[in-house]
Amino acid sequence: MRAAWVTDIHLDFLSHAECERFFDSIVGDSPDVIFVTGDISIAPSLLSHLEAMNQALDRPIYFVLGNHDFYRGSITEVRTAVRARLHGRPLLTYLSEAGIVPLTPSTALVGHDGWGDSRYGNYATSPVELNDHRYIKELTGLTQSQLQERLMRLGDEAAMYLRQTLPQACDHYSHVILLTHVPPFRESCWYQGQVSTDEWLPFFACQAVGEVLHETMRTRPNCQLTVYCGHTHHSGTAQVLPNLTVFTGAAEYGMPQVNAVIEVQ
Numbered sequence: 001m002r003a004a005w006v007t008d009i010h011l012d013f014l015s016h017a018e019c020e021r022f023f024d025s026i027v028g029d030s031p032d033v034i035f036v037t038g039d040i041s042i043a044p045s046l047l048s049h050l051e052a053m054n055q056a057l058d059r060p061i062y063f064v065l066g067n068h069d070f071y072r073g074s075i076t077e078v079r080t081a082v083r084a085r086l087h088g089r090p091l092l093t094y095l096s097e098a099g100i101v102p103l104t105p106s107t108a109l110v111g112h113d114g115w116g117d118s119r120y121g122n123y124a125t126s127p128v129e130l131n132d133h134r135y136i137k138e139l140t141g142l143t144q145s146q147l148q149e150r151l152m153r154l155g156d157e158a159a160m161y162l163r164q165t166l167p168q169a170c171d172h173y174s175h176v177i178l179l180t181h182v183p184p185f186r187e188s189c190w191y192q193g194q195v196s197t198d199e200w201l202p203f204f205a206c207q208a209v210g211e212v213l214h215e216t217m218r219t220r221p222n223c224q225l226t227v228y229c230g231h232t233h234h235s236g237t238a239q240v241l242p243n244l245t246v247f248t249g250a251a252e253y254g255m256p257q258v259n260a261v262i263e264v265q
């Protein structure tokens with residue numbers, strides 16, 4: 001099976017014709033399935049962009065959402081709207097709610113949005129102010145400590161979900177692919193070929209998810225976990241354990257690309 005992986009495609013930066021050209025380029029790689037690791041669009045246009053992908057790509061699309069997908073909206077409302085939209089669209093799968101998806105007899109797929117959960121780096125002294133905290137309903141109008149509590153809760157939610165799905169997937173498959181938006185480890189949080197600084201790490205990596213992945217894979221050496229993520233827009237590979245590899249994908253606003261075509265065994 002061939003999977004085309006795309007991340008941070010930010011379709012709201014493209015015209016209709018540019019979207020169609022991008023979809024054609026994906027189809028040109030002849031993938032059997034598509035992996036999308038978040039930042040597809042922004043809240044007001046997310047559903048129409050998902051619909052456009054569904055129609056143009058016409059093959060299974062497995063996706064998670066990124067922080068930008070909630071811009072000008074609310075996390076809860078966007079997730080609810082996406083869930084409703086998937087009814088009757090069997091090719092679209094929102095992994096944060098799909099459990100374990102068998103891809104081949106030996107490989108399963110799991111995933112969750114994840115979130116920059118403020119735990120890596122130094123949140124207390126970071127001067128970074130993301131647009132997330134201006135454009136996402138749940139993250140606006142908060143004090144620094146209230147915001148941190150909310151970021152941690154979003155990370156914990158992703159971790160709890162993966163704690164329920166990943167071990168089970170590993171017990172039944174020799175290879176598990178995990179899609180998430182936010183890099184789960186410090187060493188997978190790439191920026192210009194280096195690990196992000198302590199100022200950016202709180203918002204660009206998810207420690208709660210990293211801990212679940214590390215804990216699960218450390219005790220299951222016979223299973224291989226491959227993680228695909230984005231969010232930093234800079235690429236790199238991190239070998240976290242002998243059986244745990246993280247690929248972080250590059251992206252440029254207005255110029256989406258296929259990050260890789262993956263042969264799934």
Ligand SMILES: [Fe+2]
Binds near residue numbers: 039
């Ligand atoms: Fe992005």
Ligand SMILES: [Fe+2]
Binds near residue numbers: 181
């Ligand atoms: Fe992002």
